[in-house]
Amino acid sequence: MTDTGQATTAPAAKRGIIDTLELDVRLLGMLVAFAAIALVFTIWTGGTFVSPRNVFNISVQAVPVAIMACGMVFVIVARQIDLSVGSMLAMCSAVMAMSQATWLPQAMGLEYGNPYILVITIFLGFAVGTGMGAITGWLVGYQRIPSFIVTLGGLFVWRNINWYTTNGQSVSLTDPHLLMFGGTEGVLGAPVSMVLGVIASVAAVLGLMSARRNKQSHGFVVKPVWAEGVMMAMVVGAIMLFVTWLSRYPVPEAKLKRLFEARGEVMPDGYTAMHGLPISVIILIVVAVGMTVTARKTRLGRYIFAMGGNPDAAELSGINTRALTVKIFALMGFLCGLAALIAQARLQSHGNDIGMLEELRVIAAAVIGGTALAGGVGTIYGAVLGALIMQSLQSGMAMVGVDTPFQNVVVGLVLVIAVWVDIIYRKRMGLTK
Amino acid sequence: MSNTRTPLVEMRDISIAFGGVKAVDHVSIDLYPGEVVGLLGHNGAGKSTLIKILAGAYQADHGDILINGEKVEIRNPRDARAQNIETIYQTLALADNLDASSNLFLGRELLSNGLMDDAKMEAETRKIMGRLNPNFRKFNVPVSALSGGQRQSVAIARAVYFNAKILIMDEPTAALGPHETQMVAELIQELKAQGLGIFLIEHDIHNVMKLCDRACVMKNGQLVGTVKVDEVTDDDILGMIIMGKKPAKAA
Numbered sequence: 159m160t161d162t163g164q165a166t167t168a169p170a171a172k173r174g175i176i177d178t179l180e181l182d183v184r185l186l187g188m189l190v191a192f193a194a195i196a197l198v199f200t201i202w203t204g205g206t207f208v209s210p211r212n213v214f215n216i217s218v219q220a221v222p223v224a225i226m227a228c229g230m231v232f233v234i235v236a237r238q239i240d241l242s243v244g245s246m247l248a249m250c251s252a253v254m255a256m257s258q259a260t261w262l263p264q265a266m267g268l269e270y271g272n273p274y275i276l277v278i279t280i281f282l283g284f285a286v287g288t289g290m291g292a293i294t295g296w297l298v299g300y301q302r303i304p305s306f307i308v309t310l311g312g313l314f315v316w317r318n319i320n321w322y323t324t325n326g327q328s329v330s331l332t333d334p335h336l337l338m339f340g341g342t343e344g345v346l347g348a349p350v351s352m353v354l355g356v357i358a359s360v361a362a363v364l365g366l367m368s369a370r371r372n373k374q375s376h377g378f379v380v381k382p383v384w385a386e387g388v389m390m391a392m393v394v395g396a397i398m399l400f401v402t403w404l405s406r407y408p409v410p411e412a413k414l415k416r417l418f419e420a421r422g423e424v425m426p427d428g429y430t431a432m433h434g435l436p437i438s439v440i441i442l443i444v445v446a447v448g449m450t451v452t453a454r455k456t457r458l459g460r461y462i463f464a465m466g467g468n469p470d471a472a473e474l475s476g477i478n479t480r481a482l483t484v485k486i487f488a489l490m491g492f493l494c495g496l497a498a499l500i501a502q503a504r505l506q507s508h509g510n511d512i513g514m515l516e517e518l519r520v521i522a523a524a525v526i527g528g529t530a531l532a533g534g535v536g537t538i539y540g541a542v543l544g545a546l547i548m549q550s551l552q553s554g555m556a557m558v559g560v561d562t563p564f565q566n567v568v569v570g571l572v573l574v575i576a577v578w579v580d581i582i583y584r585k586r587m588g589l590t591k
Numbered sequence: 592m593s594n595t596r597t598p599l600v601e602m603r604d605i606s607i608a609f610g611g612v613k614a615v616d617h618v619s620i621d622l623y624p625g626e627v628v629g630l631l632g633h634n635g636a637g638k639s640t641l642i643k644i645l646a647g648a649y650q651a652d653h654g655d656i657l658i659n660g661e662k663v664e665i666r667n668p669r670d671a672r673a674q675n676i677e678t679i680y681q682t683l684a685l686a687d688n689l690d691a692s693s694n695l696f697l698g699r700e701l702l703s704n705g706l707m708d709d710a711k712m713e714a715e716t717r718k719i720m721g722r723l724n725p726n727f728r729k730f731n732v733p734v735s736a737l738s739g740g741q742r743q744s745v746a747i748a749r750a751v752y753f754n755a756k757i758l759i760m761d762e763p764t765a766a767l768g769p770h771e772t773q774m775v776a777e778l779i780q781e782l783k784a785q786g787l788g789i790f791l792i793e794h795d796i797h798n799v800m801k802l803c804d805r806a807c808v809m810k811n812g813q814l815v816g817t818v819k820v821d822e823v824t825d826d827d828i829l830g831m832i833i834m835g836k837k838p839a840k841a842a
């Protein structure tokens with residue numbers, strides 16, 4: 159890490175390029191690993207791997223795990239663990255599926271397609287998720303039961319209350335609005351996506367500039383203008399490449415025809431439309447940005463990290479660590495509800511085994527992304543990248559015909575190797591944690 | 592020190608037990624503005640536990656705490672801070688994964704527009720560290736990367752930054768070399784001159800004789816006695832610590 163303080167007088171020329179850009183070496187490592195995976199599979203599949211369609215699919219498939227991994231970062235940073243996220247996802251999914259299919263239409267008499275079904279269903283799902291998380295948090299924070307035990311219990315309890323909620327049956331999603339969270343059914347189209355991409359780029363540049371100005375106003379040394387420019391160019395480039403790429407994935411003609419027919423119109427000859435950004439990916443981005451701001455710029459985030467670094471110190475500094483524990487797990491539960499909304503919409507139904515073993519993928523994503531199980535260390539972007547890396551690996555292997563058991567073997571090995579490499583790197587650098 | 596004035600702090604008949612261990616057993620101590628009171632005794636005598644009750648880390652089973660003559664309830668560290676009581680814990684109570692300024696402002700972060708103003712906090716940290724430990728440079732690394740003395744100075748900075756009226760220092764020089772110890776001694780004298788009341792837990796008898804106005808000696812959770820430092824010799828105090836009895840002439 160570099161000392162950016164006033165006292166630092168070391169000339170920029172003496173510092174390496176990574177230092178000058180103030181890049182996180184860990185992030186760089188993950189990006190390189192990600193690029194390597196993409197490159198290998200691109201060559202192996204003759205280019206199909208990076209086709210807009212496949213990039214779209216990988217993004218959409220990674221969303222539920224990535225969203226939950228953001229919450230898991232906070233949980234693990236606070237020295238806790240949550241093994242119940244897959245079951246909580248199933249429970250939220252069951253409640254939402256029953257709500258839109260049975261409870262609201264039959265009990266309350268709301269007719270098919272009524273927008274209130276969407277609103278109430280989502281509210282119920284999020285409330286159940288947040289509630290389950292809060293119960294976990296209360297048992298851990300106030301009753302001092304280890305989170306490993308509480309959430310191991312939760313894994314069994316919620317999974318099976320889910321079973322009773324739907325009587326063990328699959329429930330298909332009939333509400334037309336709910337499906338928009340799934341991916342292909344809810345896309346913004348190319349023009350809107352490009353506009354959003356530009357807005358995001360401008361916001362990123364302004365954010366970097368205002369951080370720089372704030373540092374300068376206190377007289378701290380900032381990185382050279384060219385380094386700042388390179389950073390901005392890289393960020394804007396990544397955003398625009400992603401948006402442009404998804405905006406080149408066409409909607410199938412048959413589906414467009416159906417859409418026109420549904421509106422009672424006839425599709426003009428030669429009409430085309432592109433997918434662009436899926437709503438679910440936008441939700442993930444909003445969650446990741448929101449959680450990053452929470453982690454870095456709010457008291458809540460600071461206290462979570464302090465508690466993970468030294469629970470006694472946090473307590474002695476006047477932080478109510480019990481209430482904090484409830485908040486952390488409640489947030490985790492809320493994100494499970496959000497992930498459930500997206501997962502069931504993508505599958506267009508609720509099945510009993512939805513979210514099965516997902517807790518392990520979520521924990522793996524957070525850990526591959528650099529979250530230390532000892533607590534106190536972790537990043538949101540790392541967890542999202544971790545989820546993307548795992549999903550890319552699995553999709554890539556599926557595309558080249560590796561069978562599912564072996565895919566899981568590879569994912570398991572990657573998890574262990576990622577942590578191993580990290581430990582070796584830290585030892586070399588003389589870092590303790 | 593005239594006893595007709597109201598004490599800044601009075602801890603009356605304080606007791607606390609952990610399981611069967613009476614860590615503090617009916618102890619009464621007081622502290623006046625501009626006074627340094629030393630707390631002495633062997634390891635396990637109950638010194639840290641006693642001051643942790645004042646700091647809000649523990650709740651006494653029995654006894655009262657008075658600040659400026661008024662009875663107060665200190666239920667948690669926040670209550671203590673609200674009474675302008677600041678504490679340097681023996682363990683330092685630093686979050687190892689956070690940097691110096693995050694630790695200094697932990698629980699009292701500076702905000703602008705509802706978000707933490709890290710640059711402002713770092714600037715303030717640089718100011719106070721410039722006064723306490725001018726050689727300190729490591730502002731942007733986790734405190735786990737600091738030396739014992741540097742960590743100690745972060746903990747001290749945290750206690751003096753917020754305009755404490757009552758300062759508790761639990762073995763503040765334990766991790767320090769002779770030069771840094773001298774700096775802490777000067778700081779104590781400066782703060783005392785500003786009118787703070789200071790409880791100082793300290794093992795080095797020479798520091799006690801030099802810095803403290805009075806000394807309270809504890810043994811096995813009980814108060815052996817309180818003496819005015821200029822009325823006794825260091826051997827008298829050592830005798831109290833070892834024998835657990837007050838010397839005859841100072842009784």
Ligand SMILES: Nc1ncnc2c1ncn2[C@@H]1O[C@H](COP(=O)(O)OP(=O)(O)O)[C@@H](O)[C@H]1O
Pocket residue numbers: 609612613614632633634635636637638639640641
């Ligand atoms: N949290 C605790 N739980 C149980 N016993 C404790 C606790 N804190 C202190 N004690 C016990 O109380 C006694 C006094 O400890 P302490 O106040 O740390 O002594 P000192 O600071 O004088 O060395 C010791 O016997 C110690 O073991």
Ligand SMILES: [Mg+2]
Pocket residue numbers: 638639640681761
């Ligand atoms: Mg002690």
